[in-house]
Amino acid sequence: MPTDPIISLRGVTKVYGSGPTAFQALKGVDLDIARGDFVAVMGPSGSGKSTTMNILGCLDVPSAGSFLFKGHHVETLDRDQRALLRRKYLGFVFQGFNLLSRTTALENVELPLLYRGEDRKTRQEQGMAALDKVGLKPWWDHTPAELSGGQQQRVAIARAIVTQPDVLLADEPTGNLDSERSVEIMELLTDLNKNSGITVLMVTHEPEMAAFARTIVTFKDGLVEGIRKGEGN
Amino acid sequence: MLGTTITLAFRAIMRHKLRSFLTTLGIIIGVAAVVTMVTLGNGATAAVREQISSLGANILQLRPGQGFGRGGGGPRPPNFKPQDVTAIENQLTGVRAVAPQAQTSATAIYEGSNWSTTVNGTTAAFFEAQQWKLDSGRLFMPEEEEAGKAVCIIGNTVRQNLFRNIDPVGKQFRIKGVSCQVIGVLTTRGQGGFQDQDDTVVMPIKFVQRRFTGDRDISMILVAVDDAYETSAVQASLEQLMRERRKIKEGDQDNFNVFDTKQISDTLTGTTTILTQIVAAVAAISLLVGGIGIMNIMLVSVTERTREIGIRLAIGAVASEVLMQFLVEAIVLSCLGGLIGLFLALIASIAIAPLMQVPFIFDVRVNLIAFLFSAAIGVVFGYFPARRAAALNPIDALRHE
Numbered sequence: 001m002p003t004d005p006i007i008s009l010r011g012v013t014k015v016y017g018s019g020p021t022a023f024q025a026l027k028g029v030d031l032d033i034a035r036g037d038f039v040a041v042m043g044p045s046g047s048g049k050s051t052t053m054n055i056l057g058c059l060d061v062p063s064a065g066s067f068l069f070k071g072h073h074v075e076t077l078d079r080d081q082r083a084l085l086r087r088k089y090l091g092f093v094f095q096g097f098n099l100l101s102r103t104t105a106l107e108n109v110e111l112p113l114l115y116r117g118e119d120r121k122t123r124q125e126q127g128m129a130a131l132d133k134v135g136l137k138p139w140w141d142h143t144p145a146e147l148s149g150g151q152q153q154r155v156a157i158a159r160a161i162v163t164q165p166d167v168l169l170a171d172e173p174t175g176n177l178d179s180e181r182s183v184e185i186m187e188l189l190t191d192l193n194k195n196s197g198i199t200v201l202m203v204t205h206e207p208e209m210a211a212f213a214r215t216i217v218t219f220k221d222g223l224v225e226g227i228r229k230g231e232g233n
Numbered sequence: 234m235l236g237t238t239i240t241l242a243f244r245a246i247m248r249h250k251l252r253s254f255l256t257t258l259g260i261i262i263g264v265a266a267v268v269t270m271v272t273l274g275n276g277a278t279a280a281v282r283e284q285i286s287s288l289g290a291n292i293l294q295l296r297p298g299q300g301f302g303r304g305g306g307g308p309r310p311p312n313f314k315p316q317d318v319t320a321i322e323n324q325l326t327g328v329r330a331v332a333p334q335a336q337t338s339a340t341a342i343y344e345g346s347n348w349s350t351t352v353n354g355t356t357a358a359f360f361e362a363q364q365w366k367l368d369s370g371r372l373f374m375p376e377e378e379e380a381g382k383a384v385c386i387i388g389n390t391v392r393q394n395l396f397r398n399i400d401p402v403g404k405q406f407r408i409k410g411v412s413c414q415v416i417g418v419l420t421t422r423g424q425g426g427f428q429d430q431d432d433t434v435v436m437p438i439k440f441v442q443r444r445f446t447g448d449r450d451i452s453m454i455l456v457a458v459d460d461a462y463e464t465s466a467v468q469a470s471l472e473q474l475m476r477e478r479r480k481i482k483e484g485d486q487d488n489f490n491v492f493d494t495k496q497i498s499d500t501l502t503g504t505t506t507i508l509t510q511i512v513a514a515v516a517a518i519s520l521l522v523g524g525i526g527i528m529n530i531m532l533v534s535v536t537e538r539t540r541e542i543g544i545r546l547a548i549g550a551v552a553s554e555v556l557m558q559f560l561v562e563a564i565v566l567s568c569l570g571g572l573i574g575l576f577l578a579l580i581a582s583i584a585i586a587p588l589m590q591v592p593f594i595f596d597v598r599v600n601l602i603a604f605l606f607s608a609a610i611g612v613v614f615g616y617f618p619a620r621r622a623a624a625l626n627p628i629d630a631l632r633h634e
Contacts, residue, residue: 086548112549
């Protein structure tokens with residue numbers, strides 16, 4: 001069992017706005033996530049789970065507290081430094097897939113490699129390999145409009161893993177899919193977690209999906225309410 | 234990295250072909266207009282220069298009076314005398330030929346046809362000075378000049394209107410009631426300066442003075458400068474000589490003027506150049522409008538592609554990369570527009586130049602400047618939208634619908 005924490009939040013707060021209209025989204029979150037874990041983050045809307053995910057994804061910074069990612073204090077990094085961190089270590093999967101329209105699956109998957117400055121040949125090889133991993137190799141030249149929702153989410157996952165990130169952040173990855181496709185996506189994430197050693201952080205509000213995770217973190221009112229083991233292993 | 238950015242820009246442009254075309258249309262039209270105007274303007278300038286040089290190179294025109302627009306009042310300054318011509322011939326160095334001129338207008342009649350034209354009384358030196366050639370016939374003989382015989386050399390316009398298809402050499406026609414024999418026909422010169430140079434009848438000056446003007450006055454003296462001498466130096470000594478001959482006191486103004494044909498040429502080409510610049514400036518405004526068009530569409534594009542920008546930022550694009558992407562997109566668009574504009578200008582210039590009767594002159598410099606200018610427009614008007622894109626917050630951008 002992995003024990004080494006790749007992510008460590010200590011006393012993280014997040015306040016939106018200021019003065020009397022200020023809203024405290026996080027009220028002091030402490031959370032450790034072990035390398036290689038598969039974590040499902042749950043909680044009602046407004047509980048702070050999305051804010052936490054934004055901070056964990058280095059898209060946002062805490063108002064106070066510390067966020068250690070692989071030993072780096074992310075809260076001290078500036079915008080571009082966090083972007084480089086994302087580029088190097090993180091992969092994102094969103095509820096709404098967020099693929100570039102009118103762009104082939106392969107081009108979508110290649111995108112992170114482009115920002116890494118990989119050459120065309122490497123991009124194509126690694127892009128195709130990632131598409132192969134999600135079972136969409138034959139669909140490489142299809143645009144999102146020509147793919148089903150499940151397929152689009154697979155392309156998005158391929159894009160997230162093409163750089164072989166340490167952490168994959170998934171924000172309600174099955175939210176727009178029917179239960180059959182959802183299970184397929186969850187199986188894919190489980191497989192990536194198990195066989196590629198990617199730490200997976202997933203926000204979901206469906207207990208059936210959370211069940212795939214090894215650890216389930218529940219948020220309530222800007223605080224971690226509980227941590228329990230899931231059914232995944 | 235720049236190569237990748239350009240690849241991205243091309244992908245983005247090709248993804249929206251029609252919109253890209255419409256975006257850059259302003260640049261296309263602007264560049265095409267400016268380059269066409271300048272190309273045609275340069276052609277017009279060249280045409281004017283060509284016409285003026287047909288007036289004769291290195292020729293000084295000596296006239297009484299103070300030149301254009303000066304010395305309105307007072308008695309009319311005297312014309313020149315035959316002695317002035319002799320004095321110039323004998324006392325001035327660097328002179329190739331000196332020809333007196335006495336002009337009058339007259340109606341020429343031959344059988345049923347009549348034609349109003351200008352009679353030019355001069356000597357054979359006139360042809361040498363102006364370097365006018367004959368199509369057929371011969372020049373005046375010295376004895377014909379001396380005696381002021383009724384012979385003439387006619388321009389092509391006169392020949393066509395009076396004689397039509399008949400060979401006029403040797404024919405007699407009447408001019409101002411006097412009979413005159415055609416001894417030669419001038420080679421066609423075309424439009425020179427402001428008038429048709431072929432609409433003329435050249436006769437010995439003594440004949441014109443005796444029969445038409447009734448005095449021995451010379452209204453203009455042409456002085457052709459030898460190529461080996463500076464025109465300005467000859468002009469200075471000519472002015473000095475005339476001041477002496479016309480007894481003008483020190484400090485008084487000349488009552489004659491010397492016109493350098495090169496000066497006229499410079500003045501006129503200067504005018505067409507200024508006109509070209511004005512028209513080009515007007516056309517350049519459309520380039521500016523084109524640039525604003527690009528900015529407008531790029532701003533719309535940034536808003537429309539907010540989510541795309543969010544994706545790129547989430548994936549790990551740094552702000553400067555997003556800025557570069559949109560900036561390069563604007564530059565590529567405006568450069569493409571510039572190229573298309575240059576191509577259209579080329580076609581338009583080649584098509585229009587013959588209609589305007591000006592030569593088509595391809596000016597590499599103008600094309601290059603126009604292209605660089607369109608690229609600069611991409612930079613200037615692409616920067617603001619690009620900066621806006623780069624400043625987006627990834628979370629908000631991803632949530633954008």
